[in-house]
Amino acid sequence: MKTPLYTPLIQSLPAxxxxxxxxxxxxxxGAPFAARLGANENGFxxxxxxxAAMKTGVDDVxxxxxxxxxxxxxxxxxxxxxxxxxxxxxxxIDGLLGLLVRLVIAPGDRVVTSAGAYPTxxxxxxxxxxxxxxxxxxxxxxxxxxxxxxxxxxxxxxxxLANPDNPMGTWHSGADIAAALNQLPDGCxxxxxxxxxxxxxxxxxxxISCDDHRVIRMRTFSKAYxxxxxxIGYALGQAALIQSFDKIRNHFGVNRLAQVAxxxxxxxxxxLALRLSQIQTARNQIAQVxxxxxxxxxxxxTNFVTIDCGQDGTFARAVLAELVxxxxxxxxxxxxxxxxxxxxxxxxxxxVEVFATCLPQALAQVRASADG
Amino acid sequence: MKTPLYTPLIQSLPAxxxxxxxxxxxxxxGAPFAARLGANENGFxxxxxxxAAMKTGVDDVxxxxxxxxxxxxxxxxxxxxxxxxxxxxxxxIDGLLGLLVRLVIAPGDRVVTSAGAYPTxxxxxxxxxxxxxxxxxxxxxxxxxxxxxxxxxxxxxxxxLANPDNPMGTWHSGADIAAALNQLPDGCxxxxxxxxxxxxxxxxxxxISCDDHRVIRMRTFSKAYxxxxxxIGYALGQAALIQSFDKIRNHFGVNRLAQVAxxxxxxxxxxLALRLSQIQTARNQIAQVxxxxxxxxxxxxTNFVTIDCGQDGTFARAVLAELVxxxxxxxxxxxxxxxxxxxxxxxxxxxVEVFATCLPQALAQVRASADG
Numbered sequence: 248m249k250t251p252l253y254t255p256l257i258q259s260l261p262a263x264x265x266x267x268x269x270x271x272x273x274x275x276x277g278a279p280f281a282a283r284l285g286a287n288e289n290g291f292x293x294x295x296x297x298x299a300a301m302k303t304g305v306d307d308v309x310x311x312x313x314x315x316x317x318x319x320x321x322x323x324x325x326x327x328x329x330x331x332x333x334x335x336x337x338x339x340i341d342g343l344l345g346l347l348v349r350l351v352i353a354p355g356d357r358v359v360t361s362a363g364a365y366p367t368x369x370x371x372x373x374x375x376x377x378x379x380x381x382x383x384x385x386x387x388x389x390x391x392x393x394x395x396x397x398x399x400x401x402x403x404x405x406x407x408l409a410n411p412d413n414p415m416g417t418w419h420s421g422a423d424i425a426a427a428l429n430q431l432p433d434g435c436x437x438x439x440x441x442x443x444x445x446x447x448x449x450x451x452x453x454x455i456s457c458d459d460h461r462v463i464r465m466r467t468f469s470k471a472y473x474x475x476x477x478x479i480g481y482a483l484g485q486a487a488l489i490q491s492f493d494k495i496r497n498h499f500g501v502n503r504l505a506q507v508a509x510x511x512x513x514x515x516x517x518x519l520a521l522r523l524s525q526i527q528t529a530r531n532q533i534a535q536v537x538x539x540x541x542x543x544x545x546x547x548x549t550n551f552v553t554i555d556c557g558q559d560g561t562f563a564r565a566v567l568a569e570l571v572x573x574x575x576x577x578x579x580x581x582x583x584x585x586x587x588x589x590x591x592x593x594x595x596x597x598x599v600e601v602f603a604t605c606l607p608q609a610l611a612q613v614r615a616s617a618d619g
Numbered sequence: 620m621k622t623p624l625y626t627p628l629i630q631s632l633p634a635x636x637x638x639x640x641x642x643x644x645x646x647x648x649g650a651p652f653a654a655r656l657g658a659n660e661n662g663f664x665x666x667x668x669x670x671a672a673m674k675t676g677v678d679d680v681x682x683x684x685x686x687x688x689x690x691x692x693x694x695x696x697x698x699x700x701x702x703x704x705x706x707x708x709x710x711x712i713d714g715l716l717g718l719l720v721r722l723v724i725a726p727g728d729r730v731v732t733s734a735g736a737y738p739t740x741x742x743x744x745x746x747x748x749x750x751x752x753x754x755x756x757x758x759x760x761x762x763x764x765x766x767x768x769x770x771x772x773x774x775x776x777x778x779x780l781a782n783p784d785n786p787m788g789t790w791h792s793g794a795d796i797a798a799a800l801n802q803l804p805d806g807c808x809x810x811x812x813x814x815x816x817x818x819x820x821x822x823x824x825x826x827i828s829c830d831d832h833r834v835i836r837m838r839t840f841s842k843a844y845x846x847x848x849x850x851i852g853y854a855l856g857q858a859a860l861i862q863s864f865d866k867i868r869n870h871f872g873v874n875r876l877a878q879v880a881x882x883x884x885x886x887x888x889x890x891l892a893l894r895l896s897q898i899q900t901a902r903n904q905i906a907q908v909x910x911x912x913x914x915x916x917x918x919x920x921t922n923f924v925t926i927d928c929g930q931d932g933t934f935a936r937a938v939l940a941e942l943v944x945x946x947x948x949x950x951x952x953x954x955x956x957x958x959x960x961x962x963x964x965x966x967x968x969x970x971v972e973v974f975a976t977c978l979p980q981a982l983a984q985v986r987a988s989a990d991g
Contacts, residue, residue: 254725270685301677308848313642353626476680476875503848
């Protein structure tokens, strides 16, 4: 008898993808987007020092990257006041989430996350046979107390919490997150995804020691630093946990240019300040466009603005479809009641102008269809 | 009672790394290498078209890469005369091997490979709880008939075979590999690693249809194309197998610059021919250095030359240590009797000169120590 090729777990999995990328959407619609404001990328570009480092570094890409990302971990350790043994560098937060889930989750193990939070985490959990338990957002905020309480109820091994949150852009003070940790059940690890934290007000980064065994924090160069296409992020955690990644990771998987660019980026405080200022300007512009159209922009501590379209998910999905149809790539939350919103990433003024032009047309079209 | 954080499988794994990278060795010895000839990189650099494409592409790294690598798969499908559905692009062959093992190997499942073949494959198998069964090389050649026969004996789900082989540099004709497939047991998948095939004589690439369900072939831009630091490779196989990667892969994991550079590289036949010519010249130079020192270079169809040091593994390891001590980074096979050899990657003449200078010193030192 022929053995099935795939493992039982793999056989049980559907062929799903967490996100359809904008290039695929462009191919599907047969035309490029005029505005690329859907993937929370940084349309202002990589911070200047990273750009310069890459241009010099391309000649060296014949060399494998340093498998230990030593220079980058050294630079990051200085920033975070920790040891390099508290830092693991990986292929973006997505890659690190996949490895972390693999370290912890066997079939039947439970995780807790908010209903409608980052789908790529859920994708990894499902792919390792884990069971996803959700709690609702509280007024568009992730709710640490409720997440941790639910984790205790179901014996979860992992809790996922993004601060600031994606897709809503809301946030808690870091002190509140740290205080809530007392309610995290013993033996449960909090994944604190701080992908957007550079864009947030001072005090949003949680004041948690890298040696705290209850938490692993995730950071990325994809957002404020403008290097999404390079695929590099890192996690901060207790040394024993960080070292465990070495059992399973693709040791030479972090590309050399990403390492070189990230080292330069860490040193480019001025470049980061410039990008944050540009992001702030774009946030204000996007929020104003929303208000000009009678919609409510949520306060945001990220590089995007989530806009309450004022009706239900069906309405927001229709508005989104009309925007995309007009060449304005944006996305939206997947789950009710957050799916009454659309999510617009910060970008250069010309792209925000495209959004400003398309939004009233989209709203008019959807309202006309509803009336018709 | 506190739940153990890690899965039982993870708890059972040692903290091993398949390779120590040259940067780590440089830090360990406190000095840079004068010659970097140990990792089978391409010291002649990326093919020119890839270099040009990267220099233009860095401005765009704020965008995530296309999650489907559509442009690259389209270009590769034309080269291989197959559909894009036969091609999966990943973070180098290492990344693809990890995914493939995860698709197929559950704890206790068996794989067959040659004793001393690519350790990163074994690393992935062990990390998913697989059992590694080995067969010896036959006169420094991997032995397809023996591999396939052993796979039948032990009910293996995967067989790994590199053609040309690393670390020996030996090769079989593609026709011989294709013919041997008849002995592959039903239900067992052959991983045919063709990382070095561009460096090999015509006829080495196996004439196997991409739709053949018995085989998945691996290719990379790390070797002949000189892009190891970018982390990009691909696999060719039956569409159903290729599609299964979508269940588990990090969809946005292939960085944007790597995709852009690889598309350019595929179109740069002239650049590839130049690199192959440079590699051929270096192969001849390295072989001549070996002969000048009374050692036997093995014929190579790769971008490295494996040199028989004429004694046992202890002797070769001592020679290797002396070379590294003198700033000449080379590596060697791990397993007897192949470990009587050292392995020298092709590189620019200045680096081969370093090897030419260091080798007689290293041999003299080791022989003097043995006499002493």
